Amino acid sequence: MLVFTLLACATLPSLQPTPTPLPTATFTSTATNTATATHTATATPLPPVQITSCALPDDCPDSPSIVSFLGEDVYTNVEYQVNIPYDARPRFAFGWCAIDEVTLQQNLGKMQFIFTIDGVYYVDALQMQYTNQQDQNDPANSYPCFYIGALLRGWHIGETHQVSIGYSNDVSINDGWDTFEPGTWVFMYDVIPGALPTATFTPTRTATPRPLPTIPYYTPTLACEASASIIITNDTSGTLTLYLNGSASYSFSLGSGDTTLSVCPGSYNYTAYGCGGASDAGVINSDEAHRFYCQ
Numbered sequence: 001m002l003v004f005t006l007l008a009c010a011t012l013p014s015l016q017p018t019p020t021p022l023p024t025a026t027f028t029s030t031a032t033n034t035a036t037a038t039h040t041a042t043a044t045p046l047p048p049v050q051i052t053s054c055a056l057p058d059d060c061p062d063s064p065s066i067v068s069f070l071g072e073d074v075y076t077n078v079e080y081q082v083n084i085p086y087d088a089r090p091r092f093a094f095g096w097c098a099i100d101e102v103t104l105q106q107n108l109g110k111m112q113f114i115f116t117i118d119g120v121y122y123v124d125a126l127q128m129q130y131t132n133q134q135d136q137n138d139p140a141n142s143y144p145c146f147y148i149g150a151l152l153r154g155w156h157i158g159e160t161h162q163v164s165i166g167y168s169n170d171v172s173i174n175d176g177w178d179t180f181e182p183g184t185w186v187f188m189y190d191v192i193p194g195a196l197p198t199a200t201f202t203p204t205r206t207a208t209p210r211p212l213p214t215i216p217y218y219t220p221t222l223a224c225e226a227s228a229s230i231i232i233t234n235d236t237s238g239t240l241t242l243y244l245n246g247s248a249s250y251s252f253s254l255g256s257g258d259t260t261l262s263v264c265p266g267s268y269n270y271t272a273y274g275c276g277g278a279s280d281a282g283v284i285n286s287d288e289a290h291r292f293y294c295q
Contacts, residue, residue, distance in 0.1 A: 099176025
């Protein structure tokens with residue numbers, strides 16, 4: 001279940017399968033802004049909607065997750081437009097898990113949590129709560145987690161608000177499975193209230209993406225065996241964020257050099273972010289090798 005510095009002409013190349021030589025042709029990508037965890041010294045204005053603390057689904061069972069209004073997986077640093085009934089009370093939450101309690105506390109000491117409405121910070125209004133989360137792939141194991149969250153209500157038709165929730169880290173973090181380089185990683189929702197049908201949403205406990213070995217921030221339960229691999233060469237001189245959707249859904253935060261990803265066999269649509277915020281999209285197959293670089 002990720003802050004880039006904007007570059008004027010950042011690009012990511014197309015990727016070619018091994019052993020075909022990698023092409024030198026490039027194309028222009030559009031850099032996108034990412035949120036930054038910068039607190040101001042000015043007084044915090046009143047929020048445009050009402051904020052009620054709630055980190056876990058059981059604490060506010062009548063409030064569906066904002067993701068349930070989308071009906072799709074969501075990824076950090078990508079803006080999503082979400083249509084909701086104006087009288088809805090969606091819950092916005094984010095969690096972080098680690099391999100043990102000591103590691104979790106070390107991680108939290110290096111993280112700054114982010115919760116903004118229209119760019120204004122309201123982190124102090126969030127509920128923060130510890131819990132244990134069961135491993136989706138091995139129900140016999142559970143891991144300590146830390147959640148932040150709130151439900152928002154009092155929306156008005158015609159008033160769209162952007163809500164962002166996540167974290168930033170100034171130094172590398174290792175949760176016991178993987179190392180995450182410095183950056184800002186937020187889920188961003190442009191919430192559009194309207195006079196929509198007021199169907200009853202059934203809240204479900206959606207597990208916060210937890211990084212597993214070679215599969216950082218993996219959300220859904222695999223319906224296949226990760227018996228194939230993809231070799232990614234990151235020559236961007238920075239962190240590369242890679243999303244795969246196909247036989248299964250994956251999200252990776254990759255450092256420089258070669259990384260072998262364990263995946264289910266098949267073809268994947270990918271979206272990659274790097275080179276200071278440039279993006280690239282295409283198709284990648286299992287048992288191939290791909291290289292990303294900046295031009």
